[in-house]
Amino acid sequence: MRIVPVLSVLGFIICAVGIAMLAAVLCSWYFEEPDVQPILVSALISIAVGVFLMMFMKRLDGEELRAREGFAIVTFGWIVAPLFGTLPFLFSGAIPSFTDAFFESVSGFTTTGASILSDVESLTHGLLFWRAMTHWLGGMGIIVLSLAILPLLGVGGMQLFKAEFAGPTKDKLTPRIAETARILWSVYVLMTAVQAGLLIAGGMSFFDSICHSFATIATGGFSTKNASIGHFNSAYFDVVITVFMFIAATNFPLHYAALSGKFRYFKDNEFQFFSISAIVAIALIVPLLLSEHDFLNALRYAAFNVVSIMSSTGFASADFAQWAPLAQIVLLLLMFPGACAGSTGGGMKNVRVILLLKTAANELKRLVHPQAVIPIRYNGRMVEQDILFNIAGFIILYLVTFATATILVAANGLDLVTSISAVVAAMSNIGPGLGAVGPAANYGGLPDLVKWILGVCMVIGRLEIFTVFVLFSRAFWRS
Amino acid sequence: MFIMRIARVLGVLGFLVLIAGLGILSSVPFSAYYNDPDVPHLFVSALVTITVGGLMMLPLRRKKIELGAREGFAIVALCWFVIPFFGSFPFLFSGQIPRMVDAYFESVSGFTTTGGSILSNVEVLSHGLLYWRSLTHWLGGMGIIVLSLAVLPMLGIGGMQLFKAEVAGPTKNKLTPRVAETARLLWGLYVILTVAQIVLLRVGGMPLFDSICHAFATISTGGFSTKNLSIAAYDSAYIDMVVTLFMFIGGTSFSLHFLALQGKVRQYRDQEFVFFTITAMVAIFVVAFAVVGKEYGGDILQALRYSAFNVMTVMSCTGFATADFALWSPLAQGVLFFLMFPGATSGSTGGGMKTVRVLLMLKAGTNLFKRLLHPKAVTPITFNGALVGMETMMAIAGFAMLYFVTFGTGTIVLTAAGSDILTSMSAVAANMANVGPGLAAVGPMANYGHLPDISKWTLDVCMILGRLEIYTVLVLFTKVFWRG
Numbered sequence: 001m002r003i004v005p006v007l008s009v010l011g012f013i014i015c016a017v018g019i020a021m022l023a024a025v026l027c028s029w030y031f032e033e034p035d036v037q038p039i040l041v042s043a044l045i046s047i048a049v050g051v052f053l054m055m056f057m058k059r060l061d062g063e064e065l066r067a068r069e070g071f072a073i074v075t076f077g078w079i080v081a082p083l084f085g086t087l088p089f090l091f092s093g094a095i096p097s098f099t100d101a102f103f104e105s106v107s108g109f110t111t112t113g114a115s116i117l118s119d120v121e122s123l124t125h126g127l128l129f130w131r132a133m134t135h136w137l138g139g140m141g142i143i144v145l146s147l148a149i150l151p152l153l154g155v156g157g158m159q160l161f162k163a164e165f166a167g168p169t170k171d172k173l174t175p176r177i178a179e180t181a182r183i184l185w186s187v188y189v190l191m192t193a194v195q196a197g198l199l200i201a202g203g204m205s206f207f208d209s210i211c212h213s214f215a216t217i218a219t220g221g222f223s224t225k226n227a228s229i230g231h232f233n234s235a236y237f238d239v240v241i242t243v244f245m246f247i248a249a250t251n252f253p254l255h256y257a258a259l260s261g262k263f264r265y266f267k268d269n270e271f272q273f274f275s276i277s278a279i280v281a282i283a284l285i286v287p288l289l290l291s292e293h294d295f296l297n298a299l300r301y302a303a304f305n306v307v308s309i310m311s312s313t314g315f316a317s318a319d320f321a322q323w324a325p326l327a328q329i330v331l332l333l334l335m336f337p338g339a340c341a342g343s344t345g346g347g348m349k350n351v352r353v354i355l356l357l358k359t360a361a362n363e364l365k366r367l368v369h370p371q372a373v374i375p376i377r378y379n380g381r382m383v384e385q386d387i388l389f390n391i392a393g394f395i396i397l398y399l400v401t402f403a404t405a406t407i408l409v410a411a412n413g414l415d416l417v418t419s420i421s422a423v424v425a426a427m428s429n430i431g432p433g434l435g436a437v438g439p440a441a442n443y444g445g446l447p448d449l450v451k452w453i454l455g456v457c458m459v460i461g462r463l464e465i466f467t468v469f470v471l472f473s474r475a476f477w478r479s
Numbered sequence: 480m481f482i483m484r485i486a487r488v489l490g491v492l493g494f495l496v497l498i499a500g501l502g503i504l505s506s507v508p509f510s511a512y513y514n515d516p517d518v519p520h521l522f523v524s525a526l527v528t529i530t531v532g533g534l535m536m537l538p539l540r541r542k543k544i545e546l547g548a549r550e551g552f553a554i555v556a557l558c559w560f561v562i563p564f565f566g567s568f569p570f571l572f573s574g575q576i577p578r579m580v581d582a583y584f585e586s587v588s589g590f591t592t593t594g595g596s597i598l599s600n601v602e603v604l605s606h607g608l609l610y611w612r613s614l615t616h617w618l619g620g621m622g623i624i625v626l627s628l629a630v631l632p633m634l635g636i637g638g639m640q641l642f643k644a645e646v647a648g649p650t651k652n653k654l655t656p657r658v659a660e661t662a663r664l665l666w667g668l669y670v671i672l673t674v675a676q677i678v679l680l681r682v683g684g685m686p687l688f689d690s691i692c693h694a695f696a697t698i699s700t701g702g703f704s705t706k707n708l709s710i711a712a713y714d715s716a717y718i719d720m721v722v723t724l725f726m727f728i729g730g731t732s733f734s735l736h737f738l739a740l741q742g743k744v745r746q747y748r749d750q751e752f753v754f755f756t757i758t759a760m761v762a763i764f765v766v767a768f769a770v771v772g773k774e775y776g777g778d779i780l781q782a783l784r785y786s787a788f789n790v791m792t793v794m795s796c797t798g799f800a801t802a803d804f805a806l807w808s809p810l811a812q813g814v815l816f817f818l819m820f821p822g823a824t825s826g827s828t829g830g831g832m833k834t835v836r837v838l839l840m841l842k843a844g845t846n847l848f849k850r851l852l853h854p855k856a857v858t859p860i861t862f863n864g865a866l867v868g869m870e871t872m873m874a875i876a877g878f879a880m881l882y883f884v885t886f887g888t889g890t891i892v893l894t895a896a897g898s899d900i901l902t903s904m905s906a907v908a909a910n911m912a913n914v915g916p917g918l919a920a921v922g923p924m925a926n927y928g929h930l931p932d933i934s935k936w937t938l939d940v941c942m943i944l945g946r947l948e949i950y951t952v953l954v955l956f957t958k959v960f961w962r963g
Contacts, residue, residue: 068852154851155851156847324894325897325898328900329890329894329903330891359876360880360881362873363637363878364950365957365959367635368957385869385873388876391876393840410810411769413810416813416816419809434900466847473848475849475853
């Protein structure tokens with residue numbers, strides 16, 4: 001592995017983070033808040049460090065990045081960006097502890113949305129905007145990651161989507177990434193703008209609308225209000241946000257196709273599965289809410305919170321940790337599959353679950369006809385066994401990581417329901433869990449060690465496990 | 480032809496029902512010896528069962544039975560539903576478990592060697608019934624040995640074709656001779672181990688009756704006890720150790736034990752056995768560390784004793800208890816909860832997903848790192864030195880997926896019936912893996928009696944699905960099974 005090109009790309013990322021901070025500076029300046037200076041200093045430091053690292057770029061003329069460098073950049077990118085992202089929190093004194101600031105920042109960039117703050121409303125507008133911005137930047141990174149980088153690197157069966165955007169060069173990382181980014185970021189920006197417009201039209205303030213749109217389209221979940229979306233208590237906002245959480249959690253190439261006039265949603269296996277799961281989950285939860293709400297409101301709360309979990313956003317319009325056990329377990333189980341591949345959402349991804357279910361069904365047939373060769377199809381195309389093998393390996397690693405992290409968290413004395421839900425909520429980048437980390441609570445009271453474990457879980461889950469773990473394999477460092 | 484096939488399936492089922500009836504009959508002397516009032520009830524239960532079994536066998540008399548794969552699936556799946564039905568008669572007829580739901584739960588829990596009970600006070604049961612509960616475990620365990628070493632590998636369930644050549648039979652394509660041969664060899668070993676444990680328990684001062692019952696429940700990794708406090712009632716470190724050891728033996732492959740008895744002790748280098756042992760040791764130390772302070776006041780030896788027993792009871796899927804681990808620290812509970820999923824090794828009487836499957840899945844996971852970095856390289860997966868085919872790997876992956884889907888579905892049903900999350904999750908995991916006790920409201924010192932009926936029926940299905948490695952049951956519901 002060559003260190004120089006890795007450092008230069010990381011420099012570029014840090015520089016971008018710094019430039020984004022400047023927007024937060026403007027925000028604080030506009031609202032005449034006292035932390036203009038600390039945020040400005042944070043931005044300048046980030047830009048300076050970034051530019052310094054980018055100077056190495058000159059040595060990279062004409063050289064292409066290779067797979068190993070790709071893994072290193074992606075993993076360190078998601079560590080370095082949150083690291084610089086902590087500066088505004090630390091310098092302004094709003095989150096004085098480094099552990100807490102890093103947790104908040106990782107939670108932002110991985111679009112998790114878990115917070116250590118018990119009172120976000122006391123933050124300045126600049127910092128609130130920065131929190132939302134970390135989501136939005138993270139979301140941009142994830143789109144490129146999941147549609148360009150992971151398929152090319154062949155992580156966890158995602159080579160399935162290799163042909164999705166046929167690029168001019170198949171073997172080289174850079175042109176491919178640049179092209180995918182250009183197309184999909186435009187979709188991303190467009191959807192953010194539409195949502196912000198709809199929220200403003202419903203009477204939400206301009207500032208809150210922007211922040212919530214950033215957090216929705218990135219399936220993040222940071223809100224500017226303590227009670228999250230529940231604060232506004234508006235059916236209109238709930239519906240708009242539910243719809244956009246759903247959009248953000250579905251495959252972006254489908255949206256791109258739709259914008260270019262090819263409406264393919266209902267032909268896509270993953271979209272079908274995701275939608276049906278959502279409908280079934282909502283149908284299971286609605287009856288449980290009827291004792292407190294009329295049917296329409298029960299539907300509204302069930303839909304919002306189910307989609308919030310499935311999309312791995314983590315907004316809350318109700319404290320589902322207080323709902324009936326059935327509702328809680330449905331939400332907990334939904335955290336594992338999570339969203340669709342090629343979205344900003346987290347979790348194992350629906351496509352993987354679908355393909356393993358198909359494998360299981362296939363096995364049943366093969367038990368009766370052991371000699372028969374029965375191919376597995378996805379969206380009409382045959383799926384190679386290699387890809388299925390990759391997916392199976394991915395899922396076992398996901399579950400092993402989940403179990404190990406849960407045991408580590410439980411070792412700090414947290415009860416099992418809290419430990420289990422906190423870990424899966426972190427790994428699937430959702431945010432709130434159950435028990436002591438429910439939507440009405442926060443992660444602030446947890447021991448520091450647990451915060452670090454969960455921070456690592458967020459990055460591992462976000463980067464689809466392999467990307468991180470491969471750095472620890474012997475084969476990676478050899479030669 | 481179809482009728483003929485059904486007659487064959489019924490015939491074999493009838494044979495198994497007959498054996499269950501003889502088993503019930505063997506519990507009559509115990510009640511008679513201790514002057515318990517339920518002698519006639521047990522006798523009638525036995526008579527009814529034997530008669531029904533005999534009648535089912537009638538169409539088959541004097542015909543040679545040759546079975547194909549489909550009949551194999553049908554027999555295996557149906558017998559684990561049907562036999563517990565007859566097994567519930569002694570409970571019902573004697574009035575000691577008056578409700579069908581409860582009696583069937585107890586009986587299924589017995590035959591699947593789960594060991595979860597609906598009784599809050601087992602000590603009021605007659606000796607005949609206590610013996611019958613243990614015998615259901617012992618008979619179930621016999622069935623499982625044959626199932627896991629002969630039937631499932633032949634049928635190729637969830638990657639178990641891996642063990643096809645383990646016990647070489649004369650005919651590879653026909654079920655019957657193979658099954659018979661495996662049974663003959665391994666049941667001998669099973670009986671020897673049971674007797675050995677009875678003697679060792681007796682030496683430790685356990686009454687003979689209790690020794691027999693506990694030995695039956697240990698080697699089959701069942702978990703029913705004759706005492707309310709389970710093994711804790713004897714409060715003896717010696718007995719704890721004997722039971723821990725035999726749970727370990729019951730939770731590991733009988734074909735390995737068989738080879739060891741023939742002098743091939745090196746066979747214990749088997750990768751699955753090694754992985755199981757290392758996992759157990761790590762878990763024992765972690766749990767001991769978790770409980771040494773609060774629960775055992777710094778006494779390391781006591782902590783290790785209780786940790787070893789309870790880790791092994793969960794890993795071997797037995798379900799005896801010497802402590803209420805549902806009250807231990809979250810770390811200890813978390814470790815025990817997750818150990819329920821892999822469970823015991825293949826070829827043992829234990830349950831769960833089986834260590835070999837987890838081991839191979841982990842190998843697949845690490846294999847993928849090499850592939851990521853060297854996409855063109857061919858990196859095979861091996862198990863005990865032999866190459867594992869892609870088809871076996873996919874069968875295992877499919878199995879794991881079905882296991883988790885079943886777990887999720889079962890948990891949803893239990894919470895829908897009103898149980899809290901931890902109770903539901905642990906109850907389903909414990910029953911699918913045939914462990915017995917779970918956490919929270921179904922912990923080792925609690926029981927399943929207070930759950931709603933619908934939860935009990937669901938857990939019955941979970942026990943049988945888990946016991947039969949899911950596929951065996953589900954295949955009966957596929958279209959291809961019934962076609963042609």
